[in-house]
Amino acid sequence: MLKVTFDRPWPLHGTAATRRIEQEAAASLPAHALMERAGLAVARLALAIAPHAHRVWVACGPGNNGGDGLEAAVHLHRWGKAVTVTLAGSPDKLPPDAANAWRKCREAGVPVADALPSAWDLGIDALLGLGSSRPLEDALAAAAGRMSASASPVLAIDLPSGLNADTGNGQSVRAAHTVSLLTLKPGLFTGAGRDAAGELWFDDLGVQAAEAPTAQLAGPAPVRVRAHASHKGLNGDVAVIGGAPGMAGAAVLAATSALCGGAGRVFLAPLDTGFGAAVPGWPELMVRAWDALPLESISVACGCGGGDAVAAMLPAVLSRAKWLVLDADALNAIAADASLQETLRRRGRPTVLTPHPLEAARLLGTSTAQVQGDRLRAAQELGERSKAVVVLKGSGTVIAAPGTTPSINPTGNGRLATGGTGDVLAGLVAAALPVSSDALQAAAHAVYRHGKAADDWPAGEPLTAGALARRLHLD
Protein backbone atom coordinates (compact mmCIF):
# COMPACT_ATOMS: atom_id res chain seq x y z
CA MET A 1 0.00 0.00 0.00
CA LEU A 2 1.45 3.36 -1.02
CA LYS A 3 0.21 6.85 -0.40
CA VAL A 4 0.03 8.63 -3.72
CA THR A 5 2.30 11.62 -3.42
CA PHE A 6 2.96 14.04 -6.19
CA ASP A 7 6.71 14.20 -5.95
CA ARG A 8 7.22 11.60 -8.64
CA PRO A 9 5.44 10.42 -11.79
CA TRP A 10 2.97 7.48 -11.67
CA PRO A 11 1.64 5.29 -14.48
CA LEU A 12 -2.14 5.44 -14.94
CA HIS A 13 -4.24 2.68 -16.49
CA GLY A 14 -7.77 3.09 -17.79
CA THR A 15 -10.62 0.61 -17.53
CA ALA A 16 -9.70 -1.59 -20.52
CA ALA A 17 -6.04 -1.88 -19.49
CA THR A 18 -6.98 -2.57 -15.87
CA ARG A 19 -9.42 -5.28 -16.90
CA ARG A 20 -6.67 -6.97 -18.93
CA ILE A 21 -4.27 -6.80 -15.98
CA GLU A 22 -6.95 -8.20 -13.68
CA GLN A 23 -7.77 -11.07 -16.03
CA GLU A 24 -4.16 -12.04 -16.52
CA ALA A 25 -3.43 -11.93 -12.78
CA ALA A 26 -6.58 -13.82 -11.84
CA ALA A 27 -5.66 -16.60 -14.29
CA SER A 28 -2.37 -17.23 -12.53
CA LEU A 29 -3.64 -17.03 -8.94
CA PRO A 30 -5.88 -19.23 -6.79
CA ALA A 31 -9.60 -18.49 -7.00
CA HIS A 32 -10.69 -15.32 -5.16
CA ALA A 33 -7.08 -14.40 -4.30
CA LEU A 34 -7.23 -10.89 -5.78
CA MET A 35 -10.43 -10.00 -4.00
CA GLU A 36 -9.09 -11.41 -0.74
CA ARG A 37 -5.98 -9.25 -1.11
CA ALA A 38 -8.16 -6.25 -1.93
CA GLY A 39 -10.36 -6.79 1.13
CA LEU A 40 -7.39 -7.14 3.47
CA ALA A 41 -5.75 -4.02 2.02
CA VAL A 42 -8.95 -2.02 2.50
CA ALA A 43 -9.44 -3.25 6.08
CA ARG A 44 -5.86 -2.40 7.01
CA LEU A 45 -6.16 1.04 5.48
CA ALA A 46 -9.42 1.61 7.35
CA LEU A 47 -7.59 0.96 10.62
CA ALA A 48 -4.75 3.25 9.63
CA ILE A 49 -6.85 6.25 8.58
CA ALA A 50 -9.53 5.97 11.28
CA PRO A 51 -7.98 4.03 14.17
CA HIS A 52 -10.63 5.16 16.65
CA ALA A 53 -13.63 4.53 14.44
CA HIS A 54 -15.74 1.82 16.05
CA ARG A 55 -18.94 1.74 14.02
CA VAL A 56 -18.08 0.95 10.40
CA TRP A 57 -20.69 0.99 7.67
CA VAL A 58 -19.67 -1.01 4.61
CA ALA A 59 -22.03 -0.08 1.75
CA CYS A 60 -21.75 -2.82 -0.89
CA GLY A 61 -23.00 -2.78 -4.46
CA PRO A 62 -24.02 -5.52 -6.91
CA GLY A 63 -20.59 -6.26 -8.44
CA ASN A 64 -17.05 -7.11 -7.46
CA ASN A 65 -16.50 -3.71 -5.88
CA GLY A 66 -19.12 -4.84 -3.38
CA GLY A 67 -17.13 -8.07 -3.00
CA ASP A 68 -14.05 -6.10 -1.96
CA GLY A 69 -16.19 -4.41 0.68
CA LEU A 70 -17.52 -7.75 1.94
CA GLU A 71 -13.99 -9.15 2.28
CA ALA A 72 -12.96 -6.03 4.20
CA ALA A 73 -16.04 -6.29 6.42
CA VAL A 74 -15.07 -9.82 7.53
CA HIS A 75 -11.64 -8.60 8.70
CA LEU A 76 -12.95 -5.52 10.47
CA HIS A 77 -15.63 -7.61 12.20
CA ARG A 78 -12.98 -10.10 13.37
CA TRP A 79 -10.82 -7.24 14.63
CA GLY A 80 -13.61 -6.12 16.95
CA LYS A 81 -15.21 -3.31 14.98
CA ALA A 82 -18.99 -2.86 15.05
CA VAL A 83 -19.50 -3.48 11.33
CA THR A 84 -22.78 -3.05 9.48
CA VAL A 85 -22.99 -4.27 5.89
CA THR A 86 -25.68 -3.13 3.49
CA LEU A 87 -26.05 -4.64 0.04
CA ALA A 88 -27.59 -2.63 -2.80
CA GLY A 89 -28.46 -5.65 -4.88
CA SER A 90 -29.42 -9.24 -4.57
CA PRO A 91 -27.02 -11.76 -2.99
CA ASP A 92 -27.97 -14.40 -5.59
CA LYS A 93 -26.92 -12.15 -8.45
CA LEU A 94 -23.43 -11.34 -7.17
CA PRO A 95 -20.57 -12.34 -9.50
CA PRO A 96 -18.55 -15.39 -8.33
CA ASP A 97 -15.79 -13.62 -6.33
CA ALA A 98 -18.29 -11.37 -4.59
CA ALA A 99 -20.65 -14.30 -3.95
CA ASN A 100 -17.78 -16.10 -2.23
CA ALA A 101 -17.12 -13.01 -0.09
CA TRP A 102 -20.84 -12.82 0.76
CA ARG A 103 -20.75 -16.44 2.01
CA LYS A 104 -17.71 -15.67 4.17
CA CYS A 105 -19.44 -12.62 5.56
CA ARG A 106 -22.52 -14.62 6.55
CA GLU A 107 -20.40 -17.43 8.03
CA ALA A 108 -18.43 -14.93 10.11
CA GLY A 109 -21.66 -13.47 11.46
CA VAL A 110 -21.09 -9.96 10.13
CA PRO A 111 -24.32 -7.99 10.73
CA VAL A 112 -26.16 -7.26 7.48
CA ALA A 113 -28.87 -4.58 7.59
CA ASP A 114 -31.77 -4.05 5.22
CA ALA A 115 -32.05 -0.36 6.05
CA LEU A 116 -29.22 2.16 5.79
CA PRO A 117 -27.68 2.88 9.20
CA SER A 118 -28.31 6.18 10.93
CA ALA A 119 -24.91 6.65 12.58
CA TRP A 120 -21.39 5.38 11.93
CA ASP A 121 -17.82 6.52 12.48
CA LEU A 122 -16.31 5.37 9.17
CA GLY A 123 -18.09 4.69 5.89
CA ILE A 124 -16.59 2.27 3.38
CA ASP A 125 -17.86 2.87 -0.12
CA ALA A 126 -17.98 -0.46 -1.97
CA LEU A 127 -20.98 0.40 -4.15
CA LEU A 128 -19.38 0.59 -7.58
CA GLY A 129 -15.89 0.54 -9.02
CA LEU A 130 -14.73 -0.01 -12.56
CA GLY A 131 -18.14 -1.30 -13.61
CA SER A 132 -19.95 1.99 -13.01
CA SER A 133 -21.82 2.37 -16.28
CA ARG A 134 -24.63 4.89 -15.72
CA PRO A 135 -25.84 7.45 -13.19
CA LEU A 136 -26.45 6.12 -9.67
CA GLU A 137 -30.09 5.29 -9.02
CA ASP A 138 -32.37 3.85 -6.35
CA ALA A 139 -30.60 1.89 -3.61
CA LEU A 140 -27.13 2.80 -4.89
CA ALA A 141 -27.98 6.49 -5.09
CA ALA A 142 -29.57 6.42 -1.63
CA ALA A 143 -26.53 4.78 -0.01
CA ALA A 144 -24.09 7.02 -1.88
CA GLY A 145 -26.04 10.13 -0.91
CA ARG A 146 -26.28 9.24 2.74
CA MET A 147 -22.63 8.27 3.03
CA SER A 148 -21.41 11.41 1.25
CA ALA A 149 -23.61 13.73 3.31
CA SER A 150 -22.33 12.41 6.63
CA ALA A 151 -19.64 14.14 8.66
CA SER A 152 -17.97 10.73 9.15
CA PRO A 153 -15.12 10.07 6.73
CA VAL A 154 -15.60 7.86 3.69
CA LEU A 155 -13.02 5.40 2.41
CA ALA A 156 -13.84 4.58 -1.22
CA ILE A 157 -12.72 1.27 -2.65
CA ASP A 158 -11.05 1.54 -6.04
CA LEU A 159 -13.04 4.62 -7.09
CA PRO A 160 -15.59 6.89 -5.45
CA SER A 161 -18.74 5.10 -6.61
CA GLY A 162 -20.21 6.68 -9.71
CA LEU A 163 -16.92 8.20 -10.90
CA ASN A 164 -15.86 7.11 -14.36
CA ALA A 165 -12.38 5.57 -14.15
CA ASP A 166 -11.32 6.93 -17.54
CA THR A 167 -12.77 10.43 -17.64
CA GLY A 168 -13.32 11.51 -14.04
CA ASN A 169 -16.94 12.28 -14.88
CA GLY A 170 -20.10 11.32 -13.04
CA GLN A 171 -22.00 12.21 -9.90
CA SER A 172 -20.23 10.16 -7.30
CA VAL A 173 -19.61 9.51 -3.65
CA ARG A 174 -17.42 12.16 -2.07
CA ALA A 175 -14.66 10.38 -0.22
CA ALA A 176 -12.03 11.49 2.26
CA HIS A 177 -9.78 8.65 1.08
CA THR A 178 -9.74 6.41 -1.97
CA VAL A 179 -7.65 3.28 -2.37
CA SER A 180 -7.11 2.45 -6.02
CA LEU A 181 -6.55 -1.25 -6.61
CA LEU A 182 -4.28 -2.99 -9.14
CA THR A 183 -3.75 0.26 -11.05
CA LEU A 184 -4.17 3.99 -10.60
CA LYS A 185 -6.96 5.20 -12.84
CA PRO A 186 -6.82 8.46 -14.84
CA GLY A 187 -10.31 9.49 -13.76
CA LEU A 188 -9.07 9.97 -10.21
CA PHE A 189 -6.91 12.87 -11.33
CA THR A 190 -8.95 14.92 -13.76
CA GLY A 191 -12.50 16.23 -14.18
CA ALA A 192 -14.42 15.67 -10.95
CA GLY A 193 -11.95 13.05 -9.76
CA ARG A 194 -9.80 15.16 -7.50
CA ASP A 195 -12.73 16.58 -5.55
CA ALA A 196 -14.41 13.17 -5.26
CA ALA A 197 -11.45 11.01 -4.27
CA GLY A 198 -9.79 12.88 -1.39
CA GLU A 199 -6.43 11.43 -0.27
CA LEU A 200 -5.25 8.74 -2.62
CA TRP A 201 -3.73 5.38 -1.84
CA PHE A 202 -2.57 2.67 -4.20
CA ASP A 203 -2.30 -1.07 -3.73
CA ASP A 204 -1.15 -3.18 -6.67
CA LEU A 205 -2.42 -6.35 -4.93
CA GLY A 206 0.99 -7.90 -5.60
CA VAL A 207 0.50 -7.71 -9.37
CA GLN A 208 3.11 -6.12 -11.62
CA ALA A 209 1.25 -4.41 -14.48
CA ALA A 210 2.76 -5.38 -17.82
CA GLU A 211 0.32 -3.16 -19.74
CA ALA A 212 1.50 0.11 -21.25
CA PRO A 213 0.07 3.02 -19.28
CA THR A 214 -2.95 4.83 -20.67
CA ALA A 215 -1.58 8.09 -19.27
CA GLN A 216 1.04 9.32 -16.86
CA LEU A 217 0.62 11.36 -13.71
CA ALA A 218 3.24 14.07 -14.20
CA GLY A 219 6.05 14.62 -11.73
CA PRO A 220 8.38 17.54 -11.09
CA ALA A 221 11.23 18.47 -13.41
CA PRO A 222 14.69 17.30 -12.45
CA VAL A 223 16.53 20.14 -10.75
CA ARG A 224 18.27 22.20 -13.42
CA VAL A 225 21.60 23.35 -12.09
CA ARG A 226 22.84 26.43 -13.86
CA ALA A 227 26.56 26.33 -14.55
CA HIS A 228 28.55 28.92 -12.67
CA ALA A 229 30.11 29.94 -15.96
CA SER A 230 26.74 30.94 -17.31
CA HIS A 231 25.26 33.96 -19.06
CA LYS A 232 21.80 35.19 -19.92
CA GLY A 233 22.12 34.03 -23.51
CA LEU A 234 22.10 30.42 -22.31
CA ASN A 235 18.75 30.70 -20.59
CA GLY A 236 16.51 31.48 -23.49
CA ASP A 237 14.94 34.63 -24.91
CA VAL A 238 11.20 35.02 -24.62
CA ALA A 239 8.86 37.49 -26.30
CA VAL A 240 5.26 38.02 -25.31
CA ILE A 241 2.94 39.30 -28.04
CA GLY A 242 -0.42 40.39 -26.71
CA GLY A 243 -1.96 43.09 -24.57
CA ALA A 244 -4.40 44.91 -26.83
CA PRO A 245 -5.86 48.16 -25.45
CA GLY A 246 -7.42 47.51 -22.07
CA MET A 247 -5.74 44.09 -21.76
CA ALA A 248 -2.09 45.00 -21.30
CA GLY A 249 -2.08 43.31 -17.90
CA ALA A 250 -2.34 39.85 -19.46
CA ALA A 251 0.79 40.38 -21.54
CA VAL A 252 2.67 41.90 -18.58
CA LEU A 253 1.75 38.89 -16.45
CA ALA A 254 3.04 36.47 -19.07
CA ALA A 255 6.25 38.45 -19.47
CA THR A 256 6.93 38.72 -15.73
CA SER A 257 6.20 35.02 -15.38
CA ALA A 258 8.73 34.18 -18.10
CA LEU A 259 11.27 36.38 -16.35
CA CYS A 260 10.67 34.99 -12.87
CA GLY A 261 10.46 31.50 -14.35
CA GLY A 262 14.07 31.70 -15.49
CA ALA A 263 14.24 33.17 -19.01
CA GLY A 264 17.50 34.93 -19.80
CA ARG A 265 15.88 37.91 -21.53
CA VAL A 266 12.24 38.86 -21.92
CA PHE A 267 10.70 41.16 -24.51
CA LEU A 268 7.19 42.51 -24.35
CA ALA A 269 5.44 43.41 -27.58
CA PRO A 270 2.19 45.12 -26.59
CA LEU A 271 -0.48 45.45 -29.24
CA ASP A 272 -1.68 48.62 -27.54
CA THR A 273 0.27 51.32 -29.37
CA GLY A 274 -0.21 53.67 -26.44
CA PHE A 275 1.49 51.28 -24.01
CA GLY A 276 4.68 53.27 -23.47
CA ALA A 277 8.36 52.41 -23.66
CA ALA A 278 8.72 50.48 -20.40
CA VAL A 279 6.76 48.43 -17.89
CA PRO A 280 6.40 50.29 -14.58
CA GLY A 281 8.09 48.31 -11.80
CA TRP A 282 9.71 45.87 -14.24
CA PRO A 283 12.80 47.52 -15.76
CA GLU A 284 14.05 44.05 -16.77
CA LEU A 285 11.33 43.75 -19.43
CA MET A 286 12.24 45.20 -22.81
CA VAL A 287 9.35 46.72 -24.72
CA ARG A 288 9.58 46.23 -28.52
CA ALA A 289 7.33 46.32 -31.55
CA TRP A 290 6.43 42.73 -32.43
CA ASP A 291 7.79 43.01 -35.97
CA ALA A 292 11.16 44.21 -34.67
CA LEU A 293 11.72 40.95 -32.76
CA PRO A 294 14.04 38.19 -34.01
CA LEU A 295 11.23 35.64 -33.98
CA GLU A 296 13.33 32.97 -35.72
CA SER A 297 15.62 32.60 -32.71
CA ILE A 298 13.36 33.15 -29.71
CA SER A 299 10.48 31.64 -27.80
CA VAL A 300 7.20 33.48 -28.34
CA ALA A 301 4.07 33.49 -26.19
CA CYS A 302 1.27 34.83 -28.34
CA GLY A 303 -2.28 35.59 -27.26
CA CYS A 304 -2.34 36.86 -23.67
CA GLY A 305 -4.90 39.65 -23.95
CA GLY A 306 -4.23 40.12 -27.66
CA GLY A 307 -7.91 40.55 -28.51
CA ASP A 308 -8.93 40.53 -32.16
CA ALA A 309 -5.77 42.41 -33.09
CA VAL A 310 -3.57 39.37 -32.59
CA ALA A 311 -5.03 37.62 -35.64
CA ALA A 312 -3.10 39.90 -37.97
CA MET A 313 0.25 38.87 -36.49
CA LEU A 314 -0.44 35.15 -36.48
CA PRO A 315 0.62 34.26 -40.06
CA ALA A 316 4.08 35.72 -39.40
CA VAL A 317 4.33 34.43 -35.85
CA LEU A 318 3.26 30.90 -36.82
CA SER A 319 5.70 30.66 -39.65
CA ARG A 320 8.67 32.37 -38.00
CA ALA A 321 8.80 31.72 -34.23
CA LYS A 322 11.39 29.16 -33.18
CA TRP A 323 9.40 28.05 -30.15
CA LEU A 324 5.77 29.09 -29.80
CA VAL A 325 3.12 29.12 -27.08
CA LEU A 326 -0.38 29.99 -28.28
CA ASP A 327 -2.88 31.10 -25.67
CA ALA A 328 -6.33 32.68 -25.39
CA ASP A 329 -7.05 35.13 -28.22
CA ALA A 330 -4.45 33.53 -30.48
CA LEU A 331 -6.27 30.21 -30.09
CA ASN A 332 -9.64 31.81 -30.79
CA ALA A 333 -8.26 33.44 -33.93
CA ILE A 334 -6.89 30.11 -35.14
CA ALA A 335 -10.19 28.37 -34.37
CA ALA A 336 -11.94 30.87 -36.63
CA ASP A 337 -9.54 30.60 -39.58
CA ALA A 338 -8.84 27.40 -41.53
CA SER A 339 -5.74 28.81 -43.18
CA LEU A 340 -4.18 29.60 -39.79
CA GLN A 341 -5.01 26.04 -38.73
CA GLU A 342 -3.14 24.75 -41.76
CA THR A 343 -0.15 27.00 -41.05
CA LEU A 344 -0.12 25.72 -37.47
CA ARG A 345 -0.16 22.09 -38.64
CA ARG A 346 2.73 22.70 -40.98
CA ARG A 347 4.90 24.68 -38.56
CA GLY A 348 7.27 21.81 -37.83
CA ARG A 349 8.78 23.53 -34.78
CA PRO A 350 8.01 23.18 -31.06
CA THR A 351 4.53 24.55 -30.42
CA VAL A 352 2.38 24.45 -27.30
CA LEU A 353 -1.32 25.33 -27.20
CA THR A 354 -2.70 26.22 -23.77
CA PRO A 355 -6.50 26.22 -24.14
CA HIS A 356 -9.07 26.18 -21.39
CA PRO A 357 -11.99 23.85 -22.18
CA LEU A 358 -14.01 26.45 -24.12
CA GLU A 359 -11.01 27.39 -26.26
CA ALA A 360 -10.32 23.70 -26.87
CA ALA A 361 -13.96 23.21 -27.87
CA ARG A 362 -13.73 26.05 -30.40
CA LEU A 363 -10.56 24.55 -31.89
CA LEU A 364 -12.16 21.11 -32.11
CA GLY A 365 -15.46 22.46 -33.40
CA THR A 366 -17.33 20.87 -30.51
CA SER A 367 -18.83 21.86 -27.15
CA THR A 368 -17.22 22.47 -23.78
CA ALA A 369 -19.31 19.62 -22.37
CA GLN A 370 -17.84 17.23 -24.92
CA VAL A 371 -14.31 18.34 -24.14
CA GLN A 372 -14.93 17.94 -20.42
CA GLY A 373 -16.66 14.62 -21.05
CA ASP A 374 -13.31 13.09 -21.96
CA ARG A 375 -10.47 15.49 -21.31
CA LEU A 376 -7.71 13.02 -22.17
CA ARG A 377 -9.26 12.23 -25.50
CA ALA A 378 -9.98 15.87 -26.33
CA ALA A 379 -6.39 16.90 -25.61
CA GLN A 380 -5.02 14.02 -27.67
CA GLU A 381 -7.34 14.78 -30.57
CA LEU A 382 -6.40 18.45 -30.57
CA GLY A 383 -2.72 17.52 -30.42
CA GLU A 384 -3.12 15.21 -33.42
CA ARG A 385 -5.08 17.78 -35.41
CA SER A 386 -2.75 20.67 -34.76
CA LYS A 387 0.52 18.70 -34.62
CA ALA A 388 1.34 20.49 -31.39
CA VAL A 389 1.64 19.92 -27.67
CA VAL A 390 -1.68 20.65 -26.00
CA VAL A 391 -2.09 21.81 -22.41
CA LEU A 392 -5.80 21.43 -21.69
CA LYS A 393 -6.27 23.46 -18.53
CA GLY A 394 -8.70 22.67 -15.73
CA SER A 395 -8.82 20.36 -12.73
CA GLY A 396 -6.13 17.84 -13.65
CA THR A 397 -4.60 19.71 -16.58
CA VAL A 398 -3.92 17.27 -19.44
CA ILE A 399 -0.73 17.55 -21.47
CA ALA A 400 -0.79 15.67 -24.78
CA ALA A 401 1.17 15.53 -28.03
CA PRO A 402 0.86 13.46 -31.20
CA GLY A 403 2.02 9.86 -30.82
CA THR A 404 2.85 10.02 -27.11
CA THR A 405 1.27 8.94 -23.84
CA PRO A 406 -0.57 11.94 -22.37
CA SER A 407 0.14 13.29 -18.88
CA ILE A 408 -2.19 14.57 -16.19
CA ASN A 409 -0.82 17.21 -13.89
CA PRO A 410 -1.33 16.54 -10.18
CA THR A 411 -0.50 19.98 -8.77
CA GLY A 412 -2.63 23.11 -8.45
CA ASN A 413 -5.88 23.82 -6.71
CA GLY A 414 -9.02 25.92 -6.91
CA ARG A 415 -7.16 29.07 -5.92
CA LEU A 416 -5.77 29.19 -9.45
CA ALA A 417 -9.28 29.91 -10.71
CA THR A 418 -8.65 33.65 -10.86
CA GLY A 419 -7.93 36.04 -13.73
CA GLY A 420 -4.44 36.04 -15.21
CA THR A 421 -3.12 32.72 -13.93
CA GLY A 422 -3.41 31.35 -17.47
CA ASP A 423 -1.21 34.17 -18.75
CA VAL A 424 1.32 33.30 -16.05
CA LEU A 425 1.29 29.71 -17.30
CA ALA A 426 1.79 30.76 -20.93
CA GLY A 427 4.83 32.82 -19.96
CA LEU A 428 6.27 30.01 -17.89
CA VAL A 429 5.88 27.48 -20.72
CA ALA A 430 7.51 29.93 -23.13
CA ALA A 431 10.47 30.22 -20.74
CA ALA A 432 10.75 26.44 -20.44
CA LEU A 433 10.87 25.64 -24.17
CA PRO A 434 14.31 27.01 -25.11
CA VAL A 435 16.04 25.12 -22.29
CA SER A 436 14.49 21.74 -23.07
CA SER A 437 14.90 19.35 -25.97
CA ASP A 438 11.35 18.06 -25.54
CA ALA A 439 8.39 20.43 -25.79
CA LEU A 440 6.00 17.95 -24.15
CA GLN A 441 8.26 17.55 -21.12
CA ALA A 442 8.90 21.28 -20.95
CA ALA A 443 5.18 22.00 -20.96
CA ALA A 444 4.41 19.29 -18.41
CA HIS A 445 7.10 20.53 -16.05
CA ALA A 446 5.95 24.14 -16.38
CA VAL A 447 2.36 23.13 -15.61
CA TYR A 448 3.55 21.15 -12.60
CA ARG A 449 5.59 24.09 -11.32
CA HIS A 450 2.75 26.55 -11.81
CA GLY A 451 0.40 24.32 -9.80
CA LYS A 452 2.99 23.59 -7.14
CA ALA A 453 3.45 27.29 -6.50
CA ALA A 454 -0.29 27.44 -5.77
CA ASP A 455 -0.14 24.33 -3.57
CA ASP A 456 2.68 25.87 -1.53
CA TRP A 457 0.85 29.17 -1.18
CA PRO A 458 1.23 30.73 2.27
CA ALA A 459 -1.94 30.54 4.35
CA GLY A 460 -3.80 33.82 4.64
CA GLU A 461 -2.18 35.43 1.59
CA PRO A 462 -4.39 36.08 -1.44
CA LEU A 463 -3.34 34.26 -4.58
CA THR A 464 -3.30 36.73 -7.44
CA ALA A 465 -1.74 36.11 -10.82
CA GLY A 466 0.90 38.78 -10.27
CA ALA A 467 1.90 37.31 -6.92
CA LEU A 468 1.96 33.85 -8.50
CA ALA A 469 4.40 34.99 -11.18
CA ARG A 470 6.68 36.47 -8.53
CA ARG A 471 6.72 33.28 -6.49
CA LEU A 472 7.90 31.19 -9.43
CA HIS A 473 11.43 32.30 -8.64
CA LEU A 474 11.35 30.06 -5.57
CA ASP A 475 11.77 26.99 -7.76
Ligand SMILES: NC(=O)C1=CN([C@@H]2O[C@H](COP(=O)(O)OP(=O)(O)OC[C@H]3O[C@@H](n4cnc5c(N)ncnc54)[C@H](OP(=O)(O)O)[C@@H]3O)[C@@H](O)[C@H]2O)[C@@H](O)CC1
Ligand atom coordinates in the same frame (compact mmCIF):
# COMPACT_ATOMS: atom_id res chain seq x y z
N1 LIG B 1 -12.67 -9.62 -9.95
C1 LIG B 1 -11.52 -9.41 -9.34
O1 LIG B 1 -10.72 -10.28 -9.27
C2 LIG B 1 -11.20 -8.11 -8.77
C3 LIG B 1 -12.11 -7.06 -8.76
N2 LIG B 1 -11.86 -5.94 -8.12
C4 LIG B 1 -12.92 -5.02 -7.82
O2 LIG B 1 -13.97 -5.22 -8.73
C5 LIG B 1 -14.41 -3.98 -9.27
C6 LIG B 1 -14.99 -4.17 -10.60
O3 LIG B 1 -16.04 -5.07 -10.43
P1 LIG B 1 -17.22 -5.15 -11.48
O4 LIG B 1 -16.66 -5.29 -12.83
O5 LIG B 1 -18.09 -6.24 -11.01
O6 LIG B 1 -17.91 -3.76 -11.39
P2 LIG B 1 -18.63 -2.96 -10.19
O7 LIG B 1 -18.17 -1.59 -10.26
O8 LIG B 1 -18.49 -3.66 -8.90
O9 LIG B 1 -20.18 -2.95 -10.55
C7 LIG B 1 -20.71 -3.59 -11.62
C8 LIG B 1 -22.14 -3.88 -11.30
O10 LIG B 1 -22.82 -2.69 -11.01
C9 LIG B 1 -23.90 -2.53 -11.93
N3 LIG B 1 -24.04 -1.11 -12.16
C10 LIG B 1 -23.16 -0.27 -12.75
N4 LIG B 1 -23.60 1.00 -12.68
C11 LIG B 1 -24.81 0.94 -12.05
C12 LIG B 1 -25.73 1.91 -11.67
N5 LIG B 1 -25.55 3.19 -11.92
N6 LIG B 1 -26.83 1.51 -11.04
C13 LIG B 1 -27.04 0.21 -10.77
N7 LIG B 1 -26.16 -0.74 -11.09
C14 LIG B 1 -25.06 -0.40 -11.71
C15 LIG B 1 -23.53 -3.34 -13.10
O11 LIG B 1 -24.70 -3.68 -13.76
P3 LIG B 1 -24.74 -3.73 -15.35
O12 LIG B 1 -24.13 -2.46 -15.86
O13 LIG B 1 -23.92 -4.91 -15.74
O14 LIG B 1 -26.16 -3.85 -15.66
C16 LIG B 1 -22.86 -4.51 -12.44
O15 LIG B 1 -23.81 -5.39 -11.91
C17 LIG B 1 -13.19 -3.11 -9.23
O16 LIG B 1 -13.51 -1.75 -9.27
C18 LIG B 1 -12.55 -3.55 -7.94
O17 LIG B 1 -13.14 -2.88 -6.86
C19 LIG B 1 -10.62 -5.82 -7.40
O18 LIG B 1 -10.86 -6.37 -6.18
C20 LIG B 1 -9.52 -6.56 -8.06
C21 LIG B 1 -9.85 -7.96 -8.16
Ligand SMILES: [K+]
Ligand atom coordinates in the same frame (compact mmCIF):
# COMPACT_ATOMS: atom_id res chain seq x y z
K1 LIG C 1 -16.36 2.33 -4.66
